[in-house]
Amino acid sequence: MYFIDVILPIPLEKFFTYRVSETEAEFLEPGMRVGVPFGKSKVYTALVFKVHRTPPEIYEAKEIHRILDESPIVNAFQLKHWKWMAQYYMCSLGEVFRSAVPSAFLLESETLILRNTSHEVDELALKDDEFLVFEALQHQSILKVHEVSSIVDKKNVLPVLHRLLQKKVIVLKEEMYEQYKPKLERFVKLSHAYRSEESLETLLESLTRAPQQSQVILSIFQIQGVSKKPIKTKELEKVSGASKAVIKALIEKDILEEYTIKVDRVNYEGEHEEYDVKSLNEYQQIALDDIHRNFNDKRVTLLYGVTSSGKTEVYVQLIENCIQLGKQALYLLPEIALTTQLITRLQAYFGEKVSVYHSKYNVQERIEVWNNVLAQKSKAQIVIGARSALFLPFSNVGLIIVDEEHEGSFKQFDPAPRYHARDAAIVLANLHDCNILLGSATPSIESFYNTRSGKYGLAEIKRRYGNVLMPEMELVDLKEQTRKKRMKGHFSERLLEEIQTALDEGEQVILFQNRRGYAPIVECSVCGHSPQCPNCDVSLTYHQYKKQLRCHYCGYHMALQESCQACGSSALDTKGFGTEQVEKELETLFPEAKTSRMDLDTTRGKHGYEKIITAFEQQEIDILVGTQMLTKGLDFRNVSLVGIMSADSLLNFPDYRAHERCFQLLTQVAGRAGRTKKRGKVIIQSYNPYHQILKQVTTHDYEGMFKEQMYEREQYKYPPKNRIIRITFKHKEYNRLNEAAEWFARGLRKAFGGSVLGPEYPPVARIRNQYLKNVMVKIPMGQSLSKTKSAIKRIEKSFDAVSQYRSVRVIYNVDHV
Numbered sequence: 001m002y003f004i005d006v007i008l009p010i011p012l013e014k015f016f017t018y019r020v021s022e023t024e025a026e027f028l029e030p031g032m033r034v035g036v037p038f039g040k041s042k043v044y045t046a047l048v049f050k051v052h053r054t055p056p057e058i059y060e061a062k063e064i065h066r067i068l069d070e071s072p073i074v075n076a077f078q079l080k081h082w083k084w085m086a087q088y089y090m091c092s093l094g095e096v097f098r099s100a101v102p103s104a105f106l107l108e109s110e111t112l113i114l115r116n117t118s119h120e121v122d123e124l125a126l127k128d129d130e131f132l133v134f135e136a137l138q139h140q141s142i143l144k145v146h147e148v149s150s151i152v153d154k155k156n157v158l159p160v161l162h163r164l165l166q167k168k169v170i171v172l173k174e175e176m177y178e179q180y181k182p183k184l185e186r187f188v189k190l191s192h193a194y195r196s197e198e199s200l201e202t203l204l205e206s207l208t209r210a211p212q213q214s215q216v217i218l219s220i221f222q223i224q225g226v227s228k229k230p231i232k233t234k235e236l237e238k239v240s241g242a243s244k245a246v247i248k249a250l251i252e253k254d255i256l257e258e259y260t261i262k263v264d265r266v267n268y269e270g271e272h273e274e275y276d277v278k279s280l281n282e283y284q285q286i287a288l289d290d291i292h293r294n295f296n297d298k299r300v301t302l303l304y305g306v307t308s309s310g311k312t313e314v315y316v317q318l319i320e321n322c323i324q325l326g327k328q329a330l331y332l333l334p335e336i337a338l339t340t341q342l343i344t345r346l347q348a349y350f351g352e353k354v355s356v357y358h359s360k361y362n363v364q365e366r367i368e369v370w371n372n373v374l375a376q377k378s379k380a381q382i383v384i385g386a387r388s389a390l391f392l393p394f395s396n397v398g399l400i401i402v403d404e405e406h407e408g409s410f411k412q413f414d415p416a417p418r419y420h421a422r423d424a425a426i427v428l429a430n431l432h433d434c435n436i437l438l439g440s441a442t443p444s445i446e447s448f449y450n451t452r453s454g455k456y457g458l459a460e461i462k463r464r465y466g467n468v469l470m471p472e473m474e475l476v477d478l479k480e481q482t483r484k485k486r487m488k489g490h491f492s493e494r495l496l497e498e499i500q501t502a503l504d505e506g507e508q509v510i511l512f513q514n515r516r517g518y519a520p521i522v523e524c525s526v527c528g529h530s531p532q533c534p535n536c537d538v539s540l541t542y543h544q545y546k547k548q549l550r551c552h553y554c555g556y557h558m559a560l561q562e563s564c565q566a567c568g569s570s571a572l573d574t575k576g577f578g579t580e581q582v583e584k585e586l587e588t589l590f591p592e593a594k595t596s597r598m599d600l601d602t603t604r605g606k607h608g609y610e611k612i613i614t615a616f617e618q619q620e621i622d623i624l625v626g627t628q629m630l631t632k633g634l635d636f637r638n639v640s641l642v643g644i645m646s647a648d649s650l651l652n653f654p655d656y657r658a659h660e661r662c663f664q665l666l667t668q669v670a671g672r673a674g675r676t677k678k679r680g681k682v683i684i685q686s687y688n689p690y691h692q693i694l695k696q697v698t699t700h701d702y703e704g705m706f707k708e709q710m711y712e713r714e715q716y717k718y719p720p721k722n723r724i725i726r727i728t729f730k731h732k733e734y735n736r737l738n739e740a741a742e743w744f745a746r747g748l749r750k751a752f753g754g755s756v757l758g759p760e761y762p763p764v765a766r767i768r769n770q771y772l773k774n775v776m777v778k779i780p781m782g783q784s785l786s787k788t789k790s791a792i793k794r795i796e797k798s799f800d801a802v803s804q805y806r807s808v809r810v811i812y813n814v815d816h817v
């Protein structure tokens, strides 16, 4: 007897075991997919983890349905990494599997059964159960496996299906498992008959009365030049200016031949210019040498280089080195920083070797990158991607770069695995024994601390490229400006002056406001009522453009009411302001300037974000208003002024990382100013201009910020001096949630005493009709993390045994909460 342990793409604690035949056992390898039955009627795509001969003890192993791969699609490195991830982030391997592979790899569609219409059936030769299925197919053209199961009243229907197949009564519809279809592109070429000079001349002469057709023929040579590369039909249409019909006519006359080629979707259109790798300046060179030295000592290395210091060029050198050795390179970036700007820049150096792995790409494109990485194709030798690129089937990685390593969006919050991509990348690098570089102008406290404690190596670039000065920073006291009546809307006099100067000199301006919409709160000035989301405990945000009130947590929206719903008064007022309001005010303050807005509302759709960036780059926009989307690694040439509309909301966030984040965010936005030649200017408006963090931002005092934050973290027992696990409880019934969270917390306190905080409501205590409560477990450095987790898991087991708590969701976030 032969068995396989498989990973099912669902939250199961353990592997599940299935029976396979001897031949199947010989064929199967870890990392191949199999279709398996599960529960009463479900069929899942599962991943083989191990082939063995030990039957499961508790249950009788079922047979697999079918084998889905001819060779593994997941390699041993991945399986190891995923196991670590499940263990570390307290989720199941199945959840990691589900999140790791492109969704088309996981089709759960059940096999469909159809009547075989090409074969005459001898009804008398059918056994009873066979006849039942046959009969059902007279009434219903398609049956699913579980339907067959209830028709014949048996769990295992494979034998009957098998017999029906042999008797040619049914066929199985199997395409369901493999949805991936390669894309075909149409190409044209000149027919063989016209390849010689003379025949071509005769042809062109014969076409003198059809100028469009002869233009098409000439365009072929124009496109081809001397290279004889294949010509896309589309491209020919474009270059010749001829319509589809003209080209079709030529094909029908056998002058042109059309053919199709399977192309990779991830190919880049258009030509790329070949760039030479830039030579580094002395500061970049010193940093590069330091990085190499640290790599030789096998150390994780942090590149701390101020904004616009030329970190990307240093990465380029490292990648070049890596691919010279024939190894794969992975370049991780936060989703939003993965812009065409950067991709184009890297493609300019590395051409076809660059693949992009991105959630905005469709399933087909992702599968292609997956397969290219798996096969170690040279076109995927360099992968740029967002956090999910970590899951690709690398087998020969030489270098991992985590750019903007401080970015909070490297953390996945939902669904599980709730991992941090930077930390998971470090583990991955360790598994592959490869180099890893973290890069940032504002390193996370954790990473910088690790360089201080000697755990990581450090390389620094303290000057901007070309010796451009760091932007000049100015704080504006909004309290004083308001008192002196110097405000116009949300703009101080200073900010207005500076915008005017910039516009006069033909320079561009970026304005940052960390809130979208028009105003976060609408309030009745008579009774104080403000409209709330019915599903969440938050006020609805006013979006003036659509005259709507919207919830930013669940998407609920309603039309703005003319009068207060509580008292009927029409004296409605707004509180606070968002990007939409800033944009509106600009239109009256600077009617001549072209303004635009970049936030979640204006960047929906595949290219929304790119369009705005391109328009700004090409100076079709003078003033760009936006949320933190603006901060991510953009390199604009002509921005001389950055205005922070209000720093206050960033300062008053109830989170131990709030000050660190505020420093990073403001420094990064500020870094968009004055990246070439002229020194940039940054104006920060705030009601708290004397706040320590703002001082540190304006004096570029990262070290000061670091020291102060480290002191606070130590005092209040937060990372990096402590570890934390946050446990969130979620349920739609308020009372049950409270009881459940309290029960769990009692168990935790028994095990860990005073290092358990809560249960407490988070700032938004109800989202999508689910109440939330958090418990925080702080783990001192000396205490074993894995033992702590096992203890928590044990408490969860007894928790789940309490019937009224079973429906309460328990969610773990480790390290990053």
Ligand code: ADP
Pocket: 278, 279, 280, 281, 284, 305, 306, 307, 308, 309, 310, 311, 312, 313, 465, 635
């Ligand atoms: P960072 O990523 O550190 O913010 P970038 O890599 O975007 O900085 O570099 C800032 C600007 O300086 C870019 O426009 C880049 O092309 C230019 N630059 C950086 N290094 C060099 C170099 N060695 N030679 C020429 N230009 C450079």
Ligand code: ZN
Pocket: 524, 525, 526, 527, 528, 529, 564, 565, 566, 567, 568, 569
């Ligand atoms: Zn009212």
Ligand code: ZN
Pocket: 533, 534, 535, 536, 551, 552, 553, 554, 555, 556, 768
């Ligand atoms: Zn809501």
